[in-house]
Amino acid sequence: MNGAESLLTTLTNNGIEVCFTNPGTSEMHFVAALDEVEGMRCVLCLFEGVLSGAADGYARMKGKPASTLLHLGPGLGNALANIHNARKGHVPMVNIVGDHATYHLEYDAPLTADIEGIARPVSHWVHTSSSSSEIARDAAEAVLQAGIGQISTLMLPADVSWGDNPNGAAAAVAVPGPATVPATRVDEAAVRLRSGAKTLILMGGREVTAAQGLLVSKITQVSGSQAMIEVLPGKVARGAGTAVIDRLAYLAELAIDSLKEVEQLILVGASDPVSFFAYPDVASAIAPPACDRFILAGPNDDIEAALSALVGALGATDIEPQSNPLSLPDLAEGELDAGKVGMAIAHYLPENTVLVDEAITSGMLVNMFTATARPHDQLNQTGGSIGWGLPAALGAAIACPDRKVVCIEGDGSAMYTIQALWTMAREQTDITVVIFNNRKYSILEMEFGRTGARGGIPGPSAASMLDISSPDMDFVAMAQGMGVAATRATTAEEFNEQFAQAMAQSGPRLIDAIVPTIF
Amino acid sequence: MNGAESLLTTLTNNGIEVCFTNPGTSEMHFVAALDEVEGMRCVLCLFEGVLSGAADGYARMKGKPASTLLHLGPGLGNALANIHNARKGHVPMVNIVGDHATYHLEYDAPLTADIEGIARPVSHWVHTSSSSSEIARDAAEAVLQAGIGQISTLMLPADVSWGDNPNGAAAAVAVPGPATVPATRVDEAAVRLRSGAKTLILMGGREVTAAQGLLVSKITQVSGSQAMIEVLPGKVARGAGTAVIDRLAYLAELAIDSLKEVEQLILVGASDPVSFFAYPDVASAIAPPACDRFILAGPNDDIEAALSALVGALGATDIEPQSNPLSLPDLAEGELDAGKVGMAIAHYLPENTVLVDEAITSGMLVNMFTATARPHDQLNQTGGSIGWGLPAALGAAIACPDRKVVCIEGDGSAMYTIQALWTMAREQTDITVVIFNNRKYSILEMEFGRTGARGGIPGPSAASMLDISSPDMDFVAMAQGMGVAATRATTAEEFNEQFAQAMAQSGPRLIDAIVPTIF
Known part of the structure; x- marks a missing residue:
């Protein structure tokens, strides 16, 4: 060979x-x-x-x-x-x-x-x-x-x-699985959780499974501690039956405020939280500088086993975790907005969906409603480089041909890797893409204010760099141009009907949801 | 500030x-x-x-x-x-x-x-x-x-x-212009050209101007040498009134054959020519290993002044350069193909057009016809990384708002940076994009044969990696989705009419030319 x-x-x-x-x-x-x-x-x-x-x-x-x-x-x-x-x-x-x-x-x-x-x-x-x-x-x-x-x-x-290779191929190598967290570290976590210090368990990293969340819920109840999930975990189980655990806010100002009483941070897969960007007069570290930091498990450790051992060490095995009920929002009516899109998505989302989220500002409202939707996995943007959502949805669909993939995507973000639509069609993947078409780099409008540049108010030249409405982009036309069936929704009724139909059918599909910015 | x-x-x-x-x-x-x-x-x-x-x-x-x-x-x-x-x-x-x-x-x-x-x-x-x-x-x-x-x-x-900067801004720095080629080097070139050795003057680099070409034409006539332009010069003046100088072939096999008699290579802006890729049993160097190499001028030198001095040294000032006549092809009829597109482009191309060429295989036929079109500048792909054409056309149009820009582009290449269309519309640039939509990575089909992989015949899996017909891409829809007016041409008559109209009007425009591969 x-x-x-x-x-x-x-x-x-x-x-x-x-x-x-x-x-x-x-x-x-x-x-x-x-x-x-x-x-x-x-x-x-x-x-x-x-x-x-x-x-x-x-x-x-x-x-x-x-x-x-x-x-x-x-x-x-x-x-x-x-x-x-x-x-x-x-x-x-x-x-x-x-x-x-x-x-x-x-x-x-x-x-x-x-x-x-x-x-x-x-x-x-x-x-x-x-x-x-x-x-x-x-x-x-x-x-x-x-x-x-x-x-x-x-x-x-x-x-x-x-070139010719007389040696042939190599056999399988043994790739080590997740590392076992030493018992001493579990024991130390137990001691810390019993210390009386105000403790936050921060979850995150590559994956937060449903099982991990439920174990942490037991731990927080028995220890009087609090748990949160980092801003953008790589993969997180959400919806009915998953533990009730808040997400840390994206906005550093809010996140810092929400952690200001924390005396002790226990990291489970997550890193010590930091602000996405630096802003004049805002700290880079989210947790109080003085709080104790303890790593129970890194992202490549066997987190579930460590949490399970910790539950045992704390005598919390029989505690009932706090989990999200199944609670589907009613469908909305009238002019479409990101919240109404979120309601319809949460309403119709099939069990076991892979929800790929690069909807940036609009996504915040979807998350609110999907917390109690049918159980599903959410994939998030982990490196901050936009143009990840459509490709990640493609990959998820190739990995899981039996699961529905829904990709919620900002209009600006979609345009970095819009060519993904063609491969979605070519491979006949079961993906529904929802574009939040607000014709802005909406997050940048917000960030402009946060950085305090020019008193937070963009002048006309700056404003034109944040605006993508001239010309308006027609994602229906672009999708059809790459072989993906597509429709446009400007009212909640239209979106509800189109999304319901997409969930009832299989194959690649795009909905161009015309929405105002959420600010 | x-x-x-x-x-x-x-x-x-x-x-x-x-x-x-x-x-x-x-x-x-x-x-x-x-x-x-x-x-x-x-x-x-x-x-x-x-x-x-x-x-x-x-x-x-x-x-x-x-x-x-x-x-x-x-x-x-x-x-x-x-x-x-x-x-x-x-x-x-x-x-x-x-x-x-x-x-x-x-x-x-x-x-x-x-x-x-x-x-x-x-x-x-x-x-x-x-x-x-x-x-x-x-x-x-x-x-x-x-x-x-x-x-x-x-x-x-x-x-x-x-941060605050009390020092303010910096004044203009003096950026050195093109370096003067020393007279001794010009003299040595003159000696070499009089030596009787079979000499090729290879032009290229950032820019081959009309004046450079005409000077070289005098030099070749007086010295009995030959001139060529490298495969893909960054910018080259072409059409009526420019010197008759052949382009070196892209295919290493052909290029090596065309230079096999050369005893002396004089480089003017161009580098020593090499094969784009390596192939089993094909040399990497295009010129014979034994031939003498002499650099008259590098790409950042004042090439025109050096050639002018060389013309003087050779006593060729009064020699009439061989230049291309204005000769416009007739318009074709019937099923569309790349050659017929080339005929229409050459027929209608306005004087002073910037012709951006990333049409890869199809472009070869266009070049044949535009050699005697109205005088224009052609920009070429210099680094081999496709996805350059549409963006380069955008930049050329911003630089030269008074000139028509025509971008000839492969379908596969276009898709790397298709988002350029939106900025073409936003800035109301005067660009006509012609997509050669042959639904293949046509050059890779050819290259597969040249590399000799699997006897040069792709199996079904390999063939599917070279084929972009499933689904067919609709560039009209994509362009319209980004605010660029677009039409499709499947016959020569349709293309002729659409291209004529595009040349007569101003503003961004795309023609999706459905053509067979040229092989």
Whole structure:
């Protein structure tokens, strides 16, 4: 077999079943190998930012990495923003970046670039394979290094890909699962929770499961402590039957105020909370500087086992957790707004939906209503680089073909990776996209005020940089142009009907919801 | 004034008149400063790959850099591919990248990244400004370093932006123009041209002007040498009245064959030619290894003056250059194909048009016909990272509001940065986009054969990675969704009429030309 076949076989031997691709000439032997090696599903994307976001969404839902296939430094550059998001969310990914043949690099052809240099800021592990006989070992190492929460980026020179490899493929490597939290740490948490200090348990990281939430609810009740979930956990179980736990506010001013009495912070998957951005006269740290910080479990630890042990240590096993009831809002009427969209989504959302949330300002109102909707998983933006939602929804749908995926998306955010719609159609994914079309970078209007720039009031030039209404974007036309059925809703009645229909049917679908900004 | 105002004033003092922007929270003080400082036109783009490509197109046409405004590491990442293209084309650019406040970095907020690390592989000069009182000096240095052909990337922390700067702005720095080629080098070229060796003068680099071509035509006639233009010069004057000079073939096999007799290579702006990619059993170098190489002028040298001196040294002043006649093809009829599109474009192209070419395979046929069209400038893809054409056309139109811009674009290439259409509409640019919609990555079908992968014949899985027909993309719908008037042409008659109308009118316009692949 050649290097490409050795690589592909090694990946599939290691449980990597999906490759999100946008190949070029230097990757043609990899592409050719798809017909020689069984077991790799390749999903073509029209832009690399789509495929890295899709690999993120896939891994969050599947609990194991997807691979990507990228075309030299610029292809990796295009993928970079969504690799950044995955990295910040502790999501694993195995990137394969085609490069020129090793002997061609010295000629400085147009596409020659410092690919390792581009890869390093967003990768935990970077390696350029130097021979066809080593690519199997390198690919196995890439999978191992991606582990459960890291980014591996492996460069595949064209001659390594096409060269003969007498050694064949590598067998499966044993990727360690979540690390066990030592009993001593659980015991210390128990002591701390019994100390009488005002304690906040902050949950977050890659995933907050329903089970974790219910265990924490027992813990807070028995210990008189409080629990919260960080602003944007990678994946969080929500809706009826999940524990009643508040989300920390996005606005640093509010978040700081909500934690001002906290004397002790116990981190469960979450990091010590910080303001998204710096603002003049607002602290960067959200928790009081003087409060004690204790890490019960990191994002790659076995959080559920640690919480379970803690429940035992606190004698809370028989306590009934506080959970959300099933409570569906009534449908609204009249002019459409983000709240009414949220009511309809919460009303109709099928059980087990994957709700991908990049609706930014409008999303706040949806979250309010979906707290008591049918149980579902919500995926959030973890790295702050917008243009993640549509790709992540694509990846989630590839990972979970039997689950409905609903993607709520801002108009501004959607436009970074709008090409995702085409792959949604191509793969006949069961995704309903709801665009909150408020014709603004609404969050930036708010942020302009918060930064205090020009007294918080944009002048005409600044205002024009926050406004995307000229021309108004027609997401129905764009979606149809990429093969996705789409409709527009300007009233609650229209939205209710269109969303109900989308939930009753399968396949890709977009609703262009014309709404005012929420401020 | 604050740091942002100092920065903006310094940029405008230095002749930077345009900023292509996609701001976020950390850039709000820069945005606010737009209403305090006169003279900077900000052009909002919905995706950073659009704005970096636009800055490239602008600088090629204006002969001086534009600035960009980017949002932290991921924003820079999104811009990276088109910065790469500019860098390879010796095009200057001044990137301003907002970062977190300096004191906020230690908190590792979601958007924190190694921005300098991301910037370095695509920048000649990278610097993070560390205080409001230094930003003016840093901005002046960024302009100086960008010079006539380099990429400067300056990081602007939020507190540097909002902090008070008692020192004010910096005055204009003297950016050196093209370097004079020493007379000794001109003399050596003259000696070499008289040596009797079979000589090829290869032109290229950032720009091949009409005057350069005509001078070279005199030189080849008097010396019996041959001239060619490299595969993809950044900007090249073409059409009636320009010199008859062949373009080097893209296909390495053909290019190597066409140069096999060459004993001496004289480089004028161009680099020693190399194959775009490596292929098994094809050489990377295009010119014979044994041939002599002599650099008369680099891309940043005063090429026209050097050629003029060389004409004098060779006594060729009075020789009549061989120039292209004005010869417009007749209009075609029947089913549309790329050649017929090329005939109509050549037929109707107004004098002084900027023709932006990212039509990849289909573009070859257009070039054939436009060689004798009305005189125009052609911009080409210099770094091999597709998704450059629409943004570059946008930038060219901002630079030259009085010139018609025609962008010929592949369907696959268009989809990397399709969001450019919205800014074309927003700014009411006079751009006609022609999409060659052949529903393939047609060049990859060809490249698959050239690499010899799987005997050159893609299997079904590989073929599906080269095919973008499922679903077919409707560029009329997408363009209309972004506010650009659009029509579809499936016959030559339809295309002829639509293109004629587009040339007769002003404003943004797209024609979705449904064509078969040219192979």
